[in-house]
Amino acid sequence: MRTIALLGQPNSGKSTVFNALTGSRQHVGNWPGKTVEKSQGSFTYEGETYEVVDLPGSYGLSGNSDEEIITTEYIRSNQADLTLVLVDASQLERSMFMMAEFAMLGKPAILVLNMMDVVKNQGKTINETIIENNLNIPVLPFVAANGKEYDKLKNLIKSEINNPHIPSNAPDVSSVTAEGEQGIQEKSRIKYEWISNVLEGAQNQTSKKYVMTKFDRALTTKFWGKILCFLIVLVGFLVAMIVMSPFMSIAQMIPAYLGGPIAKLMDLWNVNPWLASVFSALIPNTLYFCISMASFVFGVNLVFGFLEEVGFLARAAYQFDNILSKIGLQGKAVCPLLMGFGCTIGGASGTRVMDNWGQRMLAMAVVWSVPCASIWTIIPIIASSVFSPVEVILICVGILCFVFVMMWIVSGIFGRFLSPKGSMGGMIMELPPIHKPHWGHIFKEAILKAWDIFKRALVTVFLVSIIFWVFLFSVDGKVESSLMYKVGTFIEPVTKFFGMSWRTFMGFVASAFAKEAVLGVLNAVYVGQNSLMDATFNAGSVATDTGVLTTAMGSMMSKAEALALIVAVTFNVPCVMALNTTFKESHSFKWTAIVACFYIGTALVLAAVVYHVGMLF
Amino acid sequence: MKLTEAKADMMGIIRRIGGDARLANRITAIGITEGTPFQVVKNDRNMPVLLYVRETLIALNRRDAEVVEVEVGA
Known part of the structure; x- marks a missing residue:
């Protein structure tokens, strides 16, 4: 089997090319001994199977981040028969920096000029033959989001694997004697000079001013x-x-x-x-x-x-x-945090935009405190059982405000370990021009992600369901005969301290499983008309009647208890799949577990505080 | 002057980049090197500086922008 590696800066379209080449034939692991993710996949073209390795994204290769060290070592090791170097053709000069660094390693490559559609829209032209002649490697104008272009790419890969080309020249930085930041700057200057020479005459015009x-x-x-x-x-x-x-x-x-x-x-x-x-x-x-x-x-x-x-x-x-x-993060974290308001799973995987592992893990920990869309549907239902509509709105606003406090607390506590001051880089990012989307590509990526979650969820949700099932099963269908009831009432003296009766505590436990299960559990323990099992697992009777549920809860729950429950459910760990995704994305069981324990503990403490303060009124 | 003092729409040249090796690596890899011509696109207080360098719009956080010395022309 032949192996090709993908190399490119963030925003060069590397992941688009990787997904388009390999489709669902990918597997994700991590680089030996590192928390950096290793994505591999394969595709078959004209009878030959090609293994594709997606090299970790970075802006260059000479830094000392894990990503850069891994990439450089991988290329040096000759494990790949060919490397596709992707550059953003609409920002060619800047984007070629990666090519300059790669050329210094002297390995076979194809240079892919991605986003040629943007170049065209900007009214520019690029003469790839000039670049080809200067580098002596094939240069392919490309639009990664356009599925029709891949045949051309695969064809080129095939011919290059049999007849590889190595860049004929590279930046020469041997004259640089300065060390530290001066040396780096001097070397970068030489690399950009080399780029200007390679691109000499290849671009018809460059825009000097941004409007x-x-x-x-x-x-x-x-x-x-x-x-x-x-x-x-x-x-x-x-x-x-x-x-x-x-x-x-x-x-x-x-x-x-x-x-x-x-x-x-x-x-x-x-x-x-x-x-x-x-x-x-x-x-x-x-x-x-x-x-x-x-x-x-x-x-x-x-x-x-x-x-x-x-x-x-x-x-x-x-x-x-x-x-x-x-709060110890930077601008790039805005995307995962906003995604978190919809779905914590999405938010956790959205942290890929972060620069390094520490910041990613920290962002994931912070995303957990953002209540997802499901929580926002549960809060009003629980609240409306004992509070007036105006109070319900106040509670929602109060929770939202506290979310920001919580984010600050989480990043304050974990930030010092995950993103210590010295290692924390501020935001340096490129802003792509506002442009039209490629819908097909967006749909494909969303389906790919949803499918991946679905597959992983089947196993995880089923396994966790079995645990719940053991706890919830009762021979005669009555709540009182379930293991859950026995355990719940046994530890009730303890949960009472946290403002939770055995009933609400079950709601709290269910919220760590799936937010979708919370109302079912509450329905079973408060209304009790159907078995706990059936209610939790939504079986038998049709979905929970929220009207009946709120009336039943209202008659058995004090305001302080309701508030304690709301706080406990909201700031509990997110659903099992969010945990699973955090583990998958961070590759760190230790940190996922630490953060999970922190959230469970905090949710209980918050519930206790809310309950005991509430009891004063 | 410091990059943070440059006004929007000013054009100029990056003169000196201070800071440590880490910053030097990050900032030069994205295209900001000594001697590069640039345009300030936006520079609001308490916001990152938006500058246009090598056909790329770049947002540079304020703390790092503090250590970038520039010379502005037009």
């Missing part, structure tokens, strides 16, 4: 720009919700319509009731949760994929850099 469009100007205004950012994201979420709703309603029907008939069938065959409920409740419900999570991820990625493509997110990063740097 902002009206929209761009509005978006970067200090005050109104921020308001505009929020509005755009808000509209984005509305669109996401509209996109998701058909999937969600279908998913919701699964337990009811599939569970009932299966239960009857099991009854008919005299299957053991324990086993029967696995088929009639557990499996349909696992499907429901997985589809629901996948559609959240799909909706959020669709909208944010669009916002990123058109260049909006880079503006948002610019807008919020100063505010975020006050």
Whole structure:
């Protein structure tokens, strides 16, 4: 098998090319001994299979970040038969920096000039033959988002693998004697000089002055720009919700319509009731949760994929850099944080834009404190059981305000370990020009991500469901005969201190599993008309009647208890899939566990404080 | 003068980049090197500086922009 490596700066379209080449034939791991992610995949072209290695993104190769060291060592090791160096042709001179650094390693390559459509729109032309002659490697004008172009690329890969070309010249930095930052600057200057020579005469014109469009100007205004950012994201979420709703309603029907008939069938065959409920409740419900999570991820990625493509997110990063740097993060974290309001899973994977592992892990920890869309639907229902509508709104606003306090606390505590002052780099990022999106590409990426979550969720949700199932199962269907009831009432003296009765504590536990399960559990323990199992796993009867639920909760729960429950559910760890995703993205079990323990502890402490303060009134 | 003192729409040349090796690596890799012509696109207080260098719009956070010395012309 032949191996090709992909190399390019952030925004060069490297991940687009990787996804388009390999499709769903990818596997993700990490580089030996490092937390840096290693994405590999494969594709077959004219009978030959090619392994594709996506090298970690960075702006250069000479720095000492993990990413740069890994990439340089990999290229030096000759493990790849060929490297595709991707550059953004619309910012050719700057983007060629990676090519300059790569050329110094003297390995076979193809130079891919991506985003030729943008170049065309800017009224520029690039003569690739001149570059080809200067470097003696093939240069391919390309549009990564256009699926039709890949045949050409694959064909070129095939011929180059058999007849490889190594860059004929490279920047010569041997004259530089200065060390430290002076040496780096001197070397960079030589590299850019080399680039100008390579590009000499290849571009018909370069723009010396940047003219902002009206929209761009509005978006970067200090005050109104921020308001505009929020509005755009808000509209984005509305669109996401509209996109998701058909999937969600279908998913919701699964337990009811599939569970009932299966239960009857099991009854008919005299299957053991324990086993029967696995088929009639557990499996349909696992499907429901997985589809629901996948559609959240799909909706959020669709909208944010669009916002990123058109260049909006880079503006948002610019807008919020100063505010975020006050809590130890930087502007690039704005995207995952905003995504978190839709779905924590999406937010956690959205941290890929961050520069290094420490900042990524920190951003993920902070994203956890952002209540996802599901939590925002649970809070009003619980609150309205004991509070007036005005109070409900006040509670929502109060929670939102506290989210920012929580973010500050989380980054304050974990920031000193994950992103210590010395290692923390401020935001230096390029703002791509605002441009039209490639819809096909955005859809494909969103589907790919949703599918990935769905597959992973099937296993995780099913396994965690089994644990819950053991706790919730009762022979006669009564709550009192379940293990959960016995454990819950046994530890109630302890949970009481945190302001939670055994009933609300079950809601709290369920919120760590899936937010979708919270109302079902509450329904079972408060209304009790259907078994705890069925309610949690949405089986048997149709979905929870929130009217009945709030009335029942209202009669059994004090205001202080309700507040404690709301706080505990909101600031608990996000759902199991968000945990799973954080682990997958960070490659660190240790940190995922530490952050999880922190959130569980904090949620309990907050609930205790809220409860005991509430009791004073 | 410092880059943070340059006004919007000013054109000039990057003169000196202070700071440590880490910053030198990051800032030169994205295209800001000594001697590079640039245009200030936006420079609001408490916001990153937006500058146009090598056909790229770059947002540079304020703290790092403090250590960049520039010479402005037109």
